[in-house]
Amino acid sequence: MSKLFDMELFLAGVLSGSHATRQRHLRQSQTIQNKIALRWKRTTPWAWQRKHLIWFIEHCLARHDDATRYYYLLTIRLLARRLDTSWTFNLRLKCDSDNDERKQPTES
Template sequence: MSKPFDMELFLAGVPTGSHATRQRHVRQARIIQADIAKRWQLKTPWAWQRKHVVWFLGHRLDRRSDATRYYYLLTVRLLARRLEKSWVFNL
């Protein structure tokens, strides 16, 4: 039996800033993970490709405010930094 993926542990040490900011990044990363897992059955960020994250930013946030999309973009950049990927995203 495998343990569920712990996004908080995965992002530990990457986000900086206040406690509320770090918690927001973890919460948003869990939402990203859940949507990608539901769509492509990829449980961990290690299995993600850039196209999966682009799909999330483009299709799951299309009706959200500019501010919400910006905050998710910041979280995606932290995920890319943690994965040591050179992904570049534009809104």
């Protein structure tokens, strides 16, 4: 039986913030790791490619709220920083002002 990858040890050098923030990053990174391991059979972040994380964003977070996707994006950026890669990830989030355009009808 192989030893499980320790995500907490992996992220220890780049985690900062409050205890709750660190726990959220750890929980989310373990979720990301599990999903990628199930789909791609890549069990450690060292084996991941950018396409694996993009797949996670597009397929696993598709039905989630914008706020949830944003927090996962922060964790993914943290993982990319720890891997010392030049990967960039942009998540187009809709602002409330974009959805709530209250244009007054024009009178003719």
